[in-house]
Amino acid sequence: MKSINIINLISIMIITGCMSIQVQVNEPEMTLTESITMEQSNNPFLKRVEFYDNYPRFDLIEPQHYAEAFTVGMREHLEEIELIANQEATPTIDNTLIAMERSGRLLDRVARVFYAMSSTNTNDEIDAIEVQIAPELAKHQDEISLNENLFNRIQRLYNEREALNLNAETLRLLEETYDGFIRSGAGLGEADKSRLREINQELASLQTQFDQNVLDERNRQTIFINDVSELAGLTQGQIERAAQDAESMGHPGEYAIPLLNTSSQPYLSVLENRALRQRIMNASLSRGLDGDFANAEIIVGIVRLRSERAQLLGYPNHASYVLSNQTAQNEHAVIDRLRGLSASASRNALAEAAQLQSVIDNEGGNFDLESWDWPFYSQQLRQQLYSFDESDLMPYLEMNNVLENGVFFAANLAFGISFSERQDLPIYQEDIRVFDVTDADGTQLGLFVFDPYARSNKRGGAWMNSYASQSKLLGTSPIVANHQNITKPSGDEATLLTFDEVTTMFHEFGHALHGLFSNVFYPSLSGTAVPRDFVEYPSQVNELWSVWPEVLANYAVHYQTGEPIPRDLLNRVIESEQFNQGYATSEYLGASVIDMELHRLAYDDIPTAEGLMDFEASVLDDYGLNLSMVPPRYRFPYFSHIMGGYSAGYYSYIWSEVLDADTAAYFYEEPSAARDRGQALRDGVLSRGNSQNVMELYRNFRGRDAEVRFLLERRGLN
Numbered sequence: 001m002k003s004i005n006i007i008n009l010i011s012i013m014i015i016t017g018c019m020s021i022q023v024q025v026n027e028p029e030m031t032l033t034e035s036i037t038m039e040q041s042n043n044p045f046l047k048r049v050e051f052y053d054n055y056p057r058f059d060l061i062e063p064q065h066y067a068e069a070f071t072v073g074m075r076e077h078l079e080e081i082e083l084i085a086n087q088e089a090t091p092t093i094d095n096t097l098i099a100m101e102r103s104g105r106l107l108d109r110v111a112r113v114f115y116a117m118s119s120t121n122t123n124d125e126i127d128a129i130e131v132q133i134a135p136e137l138a139k140h141q142d143e144i145s146l147n148e149n150l151f152n153r154i155q156r157l158y159n160e161r162e163a164l165n166l167n168a169e170t171l172r173l174l175e176e177t178y179d180g181f182i183r184s185g186a187g188l189g190e191a192d193k194s195r196l197r198e199i200n201q202e203l204a205s206l207q208t209q210f211d212q213n214v215l216d217e218r219n220r221q222t223i224f225i226n227d228v229s230e231l232a233g234l235t236q237g238q239i240e241r242a243a244q245d246a247e248s249m250g251h252p253g254e255y256a257i258p259l260l261n262t263s264s265q266p267y268l269s270v271l272e273n274r275a276l277r278q279r280i281m282n283a284s285l286s287r288g289l290d291g292d293f294a295n296a297e298i299i300v301g302i303v304r305l306r307s308e309r310a311q312l313l314g315y316p317n318h319a320s321y322v323l324s325n326q327t328a329q330n331e332h333a334v335i336d337r338l339r340g341l342s343a344s345a346s347r348n349a350l351a352e353a354a355q356l357q358s359v360i361d362n363e364g365g366n367f368d369l370e371s372w373d374w375p376f377y378s379q380q381l382r383q384q385l386y387s388f389d390e391s392d393l394m395p396y397l398e399m400n401n402v403l404e405n406g407v408f409f410a411a412n413l414a415f416g417i418s419f420s421e422r423q424d425l426p427i428y429q430e431d432i433r434v435f436d437v438t439d440a441d442g443t444q445l446g447l448f449v450f451d452p453y454a455r456s457n458k459r460g461g462a463w464m465n466s467y468a469s470q471s472k473l474l475g476t477s478p479i480v481a482n483h484q485n486i487t488k489p490s491g492d493e494a495t496l497l498t499f500d501e502v503t504t505m506f507h508e509f510g511h512a513l514h515g516l517f518s519n520v521f522y523p524s525l526s527g528t529a530v531p532r533d534f535v536e537y538p539s540q541v542n543e544l545w546s547v548w549p550e551v552l553a554n555y556a557v558h559y560q561t562g563e564p565i566p567r568d569l570l571n572r573v574i575e576s577e578q579f580n581q582g583y584a585t586s587e588y589l590g591a592s593v594i595d596m597e598l599h600r601l602a603y604d605d606i607p608t609a610e611g612l613m614d615f616e617a618s619v620l621d622d623y624g625l626n627l628s629m630v631p632p633r634y635r636f637p638y639f640s641h642i643m644g645g646y647s648a649g650y651y652s653y654i655w656s657e658v659l660d661a662d663t664a665a666y667f668y669e670e671p672s673a674a675r676d677r678g679q680a681l682r683d684g685v686l687s688r689g690n691s692q693n694v695m696e697l698y699r700n701f702r703g704r705d706a707e708v709r710f711l712l713e714r715r716g717l718n
């Protein structure tokens with residue numbers, strides 16, 4: 001569930017090819033306990049020894065410091081909360097609302113660094129602490145959000161808010177804080193609160209089981225191959241990798257193809273052996289359906305508990321509970337949007353299928369296109385239509401050049417900011433680069449940390465996180481980081497990127513800008529602390545600069561000769577971005593609709609475990625998305641997003657994309673105004689965090705609401 005801003009909120013945002021992790025906890029003044037502990041400990045979280053605001057002491061932190069700092073941090077936070085909740089004085093904004101904003105500062109610091117490291121540079125000790133700390137943090141959060149005295153004080157302020165003559169941001173904080181308490185059950189009677197605690201605990205345990213099953217089942221379904229000739233289509237490097245993987249999985253002499261999370265699998269686009277492709281796709285689609293790691297019972301259990309909780313909190317179903325504080329507001333708005341898009345997306349997918357069938361027929365293949373054929377033949381068609389290979393392009397896309405002369409250059413062009421590298425700050429791994437970010441008037445905005453390479457102790461995907469968020473109340477500046485999983489070349493070789501990796505770099509930097517530009521008073525309303533269905537807007541819109549002519553000309557130069565990329569090659573690359581959109585949109589929408597429809601069922605209509613997959617099929621049928629050759633990107637038994645924090649939320653990406661496409665059109669309408677319009681975007685939206693309703697911010701920036709037609713054009717859905 002989307003958690004609340006008031007206390008310690010740890011929400012993980014997962015998206016297509018990108019993850020943005022947001023760890024947000026509020027911050028305390030130094031207390032007596034902390035000052036005593038400081039003198040006795042070398043723990044860098046307990047001693048205030050930062051170089052630059054909250055920049056972590058990576059040179060000093062040991063894993064055991066996290067566990068200790070979590071324990072002290074939670075204890076301190078609770079002590080602070082008790083003082084606020086039990087004081088004699090009449091509630092005021094200062095002694096209650098702002099005191100809460102200041103509380104939990106140590107816990108905030110340790111949680112941000114810990115979750116950053118558990119994602120990007122983990123080890124067995126960190127993994128063990130993570131397992132141990134998760135339920136403790138959940139319990140900690142319940143102790144605060146269900147604290148009756150604390151809630152009574154907030155409620156009294158909330159009821160008197162009209163008379164308090166608050167400024168707009170403080171009023172927003174009060175409303176958001178009150179709403180957060182209500183959404184966590186603070187307004188319930190004792191019996192209901194007690195049932196709510198049980199539900200939350202049962203959910204935490206079922207969700208952990210689900211995640212472990214997904215991982216175990218993915219490993220169980222790994223494809224092993226004896227005969228290397230079956231691997232035709234893979235590069236020599238990929239074949240060697242498959243042999244190493246098999247060896248490390250206890251199958252020496254064989255070749256392993258491990259499955260990724262999604263329904264479709266990357267090697268399907270290159271493997272020439274049709275039977276092997278079928279074997280891979282079938283293994284992928286059947287994950288979690290039966291055997292020791294079957295997930296249907298768990299899914300149904302989770303959905304029932306969520307439904308019961310929604311009813312306790314006064315909502316007819318889980319989706320309406322989740323959506324009530326999103327920009328979409330209610331499930332009907334989402335359903336209408338998804339239904340409208342599905343009809344045209346599936347029509348386009350069917351047209352693409354017909355094209356692929358003719359490629360098969362022309363090759364003399366005597367079979368019908370199936371899901372395991374689609375990626376392979378669409379790759380062939382793409383090469384026929386656009387006649388370029390990724391390898392033609394990569395010499396023009398050297399990573400550091402893309403960063404400094406592309407991503408940074410665009411940020412200067414649109415927003416006037418500049419960057420200079422810091423060599424004096426400690427880093428946790430040798431490839432990390434840290435930059436000062438300076439505003440047009442020379443003042444320092446914050447720090448940017450760049451961690452590009454894949455490592456065995458780093459999770460997949462790409463994401464942004466904040467080590468510190470901006471707040472005038474606390475006097476803190478933002479420290480933000482971007483992560484990717486780019487393969488590190490050997491020795492001194494240059495890091496040459498695919499165009500997808502370039503786009504991802506711009507995307508993640510859009511999240512970074514949302515953090516860096518934040519200019520608000522309260523930490524709970526800072527930067528990326530916006531509704532989940534809005535958070536991908538700043539990142540997606542920043543992708544527009546990757547193909548902005550002036551920016552492209554600046555970064556897409558040959559890494560050896562310095563020659564600019566040939567114009568026709570570039571045009572073919574940009575044109576090919578429109579290719580296969582029917583498939584891409586349909587598989588995304590398939591996953592979105594099964595998520596939304598499952599979570600808006602009334603309790604009595606929730607299917608049994610035996611009926612779950614029939615329910616999935618009937619939803620896809622209903623939306624016209626039941627295309628056997630285009631499976632949904634995830635099926636229920638391995639749809640981790642929606643059994644975790646993205647329930648009734650997978651629609652968010654395309655929802656944010658409406659704003660993104662609308663804004664991109666605005667920039668393209670008058671390219672010479674890029675700097676002015678960039679400034680307006682920054683002042684009106686990117687700097688404002690959640691200090692005002694974000695859709696109002698958008699309307700003020702754009703002069704009207706976003707229009708969906710630009711998204712439809714972009715995806716060929718009009």
Ligand SMILES: [Zn+2]
Binds near residue numbers: 020507508539
């Ligand atoms: Zn993102």
